[in-house]
Amino acid sequence: MNPLILEGNSSCSFEMYDPYTGSPLDWSESHFEGLAAEEEELDSGAVRGQRMVRSLEDFCAAAADDDDDDDFPDRQQPMSLSAVETDGLDRKQRKSSRRNTTNGCADPEEKDHAAILKTKLLSAFTNVKNGWVVKSAASFSYGSTTWLLGVSYKFTKAEFEERNRISSSTTSTFDRFKLDFESRLWLTYRKDFPKLDGSQLTNDIGWGCMMRSGQMLLAQAFVMHFLGRGWVWKKDASQEENVIHRRIIRYFGDTHHSLCPFSVQTLVGIGRKLGRNPGDWYGPASVSAVLRDALHQADTDLLPELKDLCIYVAMDGVLFVKDVLDLCMNNVPAEESENGGISEETRAESPNSCHSAASNWHSVIVLVPLRLGSESLNRIYVPCLQTILCHPLCIGIIGGRPKHSMYFIGFQEDKLILLDPHCSQDCVNVLKDDFPVETFHCQYPRKLSFSKMDPTCTLGFYCKTKEDFDNFLLEVPKITMPPTQESFPLFHFESGSRAEFENGCRTLSTSQITQSMTLVSRSERGSISYDDFTLL
Numbered sequence: 001m002n003p004l005i006l007e008g009n010s011s012c013s014f015e016m017y018d019p020y021t022g023s024p025l026d027w028s029e030s031h032f033e034g035l036a037a038e039e040e041e042l043d044s045g046a047v048r049g050q051r052m053v054r055s056l057e058d059f060c061a062a063a064a065d066d067d068d069d070d071d072f073p074d075r076q077q078p079m080s081l082s083a084v085e086t087d088g089l090d091r092k093q094r095k096s097s098r099r100n101t102t103n104g105c106a107d108p109e110e111k112d113h114a115a116i117l118k119t120k121l122l123s124a125f126t127n128v129k130n131g132w133v134v135k136s137a138a139s140f141s142y143g144s145t146t147w148l149l150g151v152s153y154k155f156t157k158a159e160f161e162e163r164n165r166i167s168s169s170t171t172s173t174f175d176r177f178k179l180d181f182e183s184r185l186w187l188t189y190r191k192d193f194p195k196l197d198g199s200q201l202t203n204d205i206g207w208g209c210m211m212r213s214g215q216m217l218l219a220q221a222f223v224m225h226f227l228g229r230g231w232v233w234k235k236d237a238s239q240e241e242n243v244i245h246r247r248i249i250r251y252f253g254d255t256h257h258s259l260c261p262f263s264v265q266t267l268v269g270i271g272r273k274l275g276r277n278p279g280d281w282y283g284p285a286s287v288s289a290v291l292r293d294a295l296h297q298a299d300t301d302l303l304p305e306l307k308d309l310c311i312y313v314a315m316d317g318v319l320f321v322k323d324v325l326d327l328c329m330n331n332v333p334a335e336e337s338e339n340g341g342i343s344e345e346t347r348a349e350s351p352n353s354c355h356s357a358a359s360n361w362h363s364v365i366v367l368v369p370l371r372l373g374s375e376s377l378n379r380i381y382v383p384c385l386q387t388i389l390c391h392p393l394c395i396g397i398i399g400g401r402p403k404h405s406m407y408f409i410g411f412q413e414d415k416l417i418l419l420d421p422h423c424s425q426d427c428v429n430v431l432k433d434d435f436p437v438e439t440f441h442c443q444y445p446r447k448l449s450f451s452k453m454d455p456t457c458t459l460g461f462y463c464k465t466k467e468d469f470d471n472f473l474l475e476v477p478k479i480t481m482p483p484t485q486e487s488f489p490l491f492h493f494e495s496g497s498r499a500e501f502e503n504g505c506r507t508l509s510t511s512q513i514t515q516s517m518t519l520v521s522r523s524e525r526g527s528i529s530y531d532d533f534t535l536l
Contacts, residue, residue, distance in 0.1 A: 253430030
């Protein structure tokens with residue numbers, strides 16, 4: 001069954017698969033009459049799922065307070081009010097007694113037992129919730145151009161009908177789009193991987209979606225760096241392509257190993273240094289910083305191919321050109337770049353960045369965390385986001401809906417095309433030479449209306465050469481300005497460095513400062529959390 005439906009077919013086509021056997025379930029479509037054809041409508045169940053998770057967490061909290069069977073009354077016998085009060089008093093006395101025997105502190109074994117119990121219960125529930133994979137049809141319109149990471153596709157009804165009439169082996173525009181989409185790396189929730197340091201967690205279900213979205217964006221940058229944008233995943237690929245393909249996937253394997261520098265274990269470890277605990281939810285800005293640090297600490301002796309790559313994070317909505325050039329020409333460590341300031345000694349010893357030889361260039365991944373509204377996306381920026389997804393240097397957008405991360409890679413009309421990490425799959429041993437790669441590719445595109453997009457996001461760009469970066473500086477500032485009058489750009493470009501700016505050698509003009517503060521109106525600012533995102 002073709003999972004992609006061209007507009008004009010009103011039926012909702014999907015399959016339900018058993019998550020353990022992989023076999024399709026023979027359920028009629030009538031069981032799902034409430035499901036609409038558009039993918040985002042399927043997410044209504046996520047709200048109920050979140051409520052169930054919260055209820056389960058409350059139960060786990062109660063279980064943590066009552067760790068032995070005697071603390072639970074016999075549920076077969078109705079209890080009077082006095083009995084409940086007496087039972088509660090007895091429990092308090094028993095707890096007090098236990099704490100007194102451990103110098104006023106709760107028994108460490110009790111804490112471990114409660115943590116393990118909570119982890120197992122939550123894991124069991126989330127595995128069931130995310131284990132059923134609903135492969136729903138995404139509708140695409142005839143005559144409307146579809147964009148996928150800088151490549152355009154235009155489906156015509158005549159071509160589609162001719163393909164069905166002549167031969168199924170004929171390659172149509174629709175087939176090329178499908179192949180391009182399926183070739184993007186799909187990194188999702190995984191279960192039964194080694195425990196994360198400092199926790200009992202063996203999966204990232206329910207909290208790791210933003211990390212997975214960040215991994216997918218970084219994986220696309222690696223694909224462009226090592227294989228090129230035109231690469232597609234096919235069975236008759238060369239041996240060299242297959243080796244590189246698996247090597248890129250291995251970078252993100254869920255295990256503690258130097259060959260997996262961007263594993264969940266590594267990213268969580270970096271997050272702990274930033275004050276995040278295993279199981280904490282990340283935002284786009286936090287993930288951008290974690291990915292930058294992960295590349296910086298990667299073992300380039302074991303993975304020498306990563307020496308020629310660097311990541312620049314444009315914090316505060318400002319990209320400092322001199323910092324990027326210094327980072328790329330001299331491979332300045334990430335913490336000394338835009339995010340921490342380059343030392344004057346390093347700057348004095350380095351050649352003039354603007355005139356250095358292109359052969360010294362280190363390919364750069366530019367990440368720009370943004371907030372484009374308060375509680376919802378400001379619609380004036382939709383044309384900007386669409387144009388960015390059309391740009392050949394774009395590697396996608398980390399975003400999603402509130403508390404539901406997604407990786408945006410294209411659009412058609414007013415709907416984004418995305419890869420969704422919210423699918424629970426078994427951990428794969430990527431350290432084997434011939435590990436299976438099928439679960440790292442998705443055959444079913446999903447779509448989300450721009451109106452439902454969360455305003456917090458991170459834009460991603462990849463510049464392989466100095467010429468690419470020059471084109472980036474020439475073209476991107478033009479497409480970050482909305483067409484609406486009295487509007488402001490998505491982010492700013494400054495020719496100097498952040499260190500110079502902070503030292504007062506260079507200052508933003510008054511108009512730029514005014515622009516950066518007025519993207520969100522005064523009346524909206526009160527409801528915004530400043531914890532993880534930067535207002536422009």
